[in-house]
Amino acid sequence: MLFLYTCKQAHQKLSENLDRKLSLTERAQLKVHLSMCRSCSNFSTQMRTIRSAMKQMASGKSSDQDPS
Ligand SMILES: [Zn+2]
Incomplete structure (x- = not known):
């Protein structure tokens, strides 16, 4: 049983x-908790x-997309 x-x-x-x-174990345990x-x-x-958002900044793209 997972901790x-x-x-x-x-x-x-x-x-x-x-x-x-x-x-894999960490993700499984996290998933159970979530x-x-x-x-x-x-x-x-x-x-x-x-x-x-960080990935977008890292890729150098400035997108002003509004999620709403
Ligand atoms: Zn919690």
Whole structure:
């Protein structure tokens, strides 16, 4: 059985995910936590938004797309 992350650990892994690729185990554990925890799930969505914004900046494209 997988060890369950606390919210604090889940947040930490989500942040680490911006800098490095998480291992399969880490991702699985994170997924389990996110499926049970709405607040971390929301945080994960924000992280994904930030990451794609960072990717756009890194690729040198300045897009002014409004998601709304
Ligand atoms: Zn949580």
